[in-house]
Amino acid sequence: MEQTELRSSIECLRSVMVESATVAGSFTHEEVIAVSQQLDELIVAYQKLVLKKPKN
Incomplete structure (x- = not known):
């Protein structure tokens, strides 16, 4: 996956995740x-991709 695609x-x-937590009423719900x-x-x-990318 490309960096932009991963970010998206x-x-x-x-x-x-936030919507699921709102519906479930908790960030500790198993679905969340x-x-x-x-x-x-x-x-x-994403972090691996960014760290691997050479800085020019």
């Missing part, structure tokens, strides 16, 4: 935690 996916999933874990994976992938 992160923002989208973050919105899903599952989305949060997916978000963590995307963030780690």
Whole structure:
């Protein structure tokens, strides 16, 4: 995945997580935690991509 695409996916999933937490009434609801874990994976992938990219 490209950096811009990852950023977009992160923002989208973050919105899903916040909406899920609002509906569930808690950030500790199992559905919210599952989305949060997916978000963590995307963030780690983004960080790896950014750190790997050479700075010119």
